[in-house]
Amino acid sequence: MGKLRAAFYSLTGCQGEYLTILGMEDILLDLLSLVDIAEFKLASSKEYDGKVDIAFVEGSVSTERDLEYIKRIRGNSKILVALGDCAVWGGIQASTSGQDPKELMRSVYKTEKNLYGFLGEHKGISEVVPVDYEIQGCPIEGKEFARVLIDLVRDVKPELPDYPVCIECKVREIPCLIVERGLPCLGPITVAGCDARCPSYNTACIGCRGPIRDEANVAGELEMLLRKGYDRERILDLMSLFGARYKGLRSLIEGGKS
Structure with a gap:
């Protein structure tokens, strides 16, 4: 049996989760060698729009592009893992929930025009499509990501904290x-x-x-x-x-x- 194919995708976020992963120099090569990397935008310009076994996604669903993209990712992946608070809860930007989108545009860009196809609010991925696992944090803990990846490769259900x-x-x-x-x-x-x-x-x-x-x-x-x-x-x-x-x-x- 060959390696699982994994991809790392981004919506609206700072990619802090991927910086955390790439900063795990002591185990990074061994860890990522467990899977075939189809796409990892922060590490490579290579793009992939096909089927994957595991899709890791960071960022909130904030724009029309995000909405279309995450639906396509979900359709192309067997397992979808939301990485970080933006992907899980909408992130810090979600603290603007309930505010007038036009006022947000005026305050930042000095225009009421809907730039970037803004949806008017910032959603976590699970509000839009089914999510299999969520790794929380801003940014995530590298060791937690490592455990989840290893478990998925071993076909073991990851155990994530559910206590305070x-x-x-x-x-x-x-x-x-x-x-x-x-x-x-x-x-x-x-x-x-x-x-x-x-x-x-x-x-x-x-x-x-x-x-x-x-x-x-x-x-x-x-x-x-x-x-x-x-x-x-x-x-x-x-x-x-x-x-x-x-x-x-x-x-x-x-x-x-x-």
């Missing part, structure tokens, strides 16, 4: 920054996988890994931080930075800014 950063704090015996210092830490609603890097440096989690899919209690987090004296709008802005399109959060944001 708080669990990693407990494992590493890091004092709770909410309890001990009263900081507005988003660890309780943010998916693990970073080894609680920021709390380990005594810095509150800002949620860059994105919310825990279907389980983040954003209303409870907001209520807790309000009791600690934090401003509602500040907390909602913080939560919306990486998770504006999370279920339940959009209504909280709209309610807090009305």
Whole structure:
């Protein structure tokens, strides 16, 4: 049996995920040698529009081109993996959800003309087509990508974190920054996988890994931080930075800014 064919595609994003992968110099060649690379735009100008076994996609669905492209990618791939917060949740740009697209154009480009075929909002890939696996983070963790790729090559279902950063704090015996210092830490609603890097440096989690899919209690987090004296709008802005399109959060944001 030959190698699986894999491709790395980009929608609207900064390609930080691919920079992370290409920066894994110590294992990069061995890792990517596990598959036949059909396309990897940041590493090569080669383009491929055929069938692949695994499609890795970064970036949000923000333009008409993105929408058409991701549908074609989905149709051409057996397994689709969303890489990074833009692909999973729409990214930081999704924090503009609900704002007037014409006003966004005016504020940035000084025109109301719909440049680049902007769809009016930034969506995660799963809002448009079925996604098999999601690797969260802004950017992703290289070791997590490596585990997923190896599992897929071995025909093993990847196991991705479905618990909060708080669990990693407990494992590493890091004092709770909410309890001990009263900081507005988003660890309780943010998916693990970073080894609680920021709390380990005594810095509150800002949620860059994105919310825990279907389980983040954003209303409870907001209520807790309000009791600690934090401003509602500040907390909602913080939560919306990486998770504006999370279920339940959009209504909280709209309610807090009305």
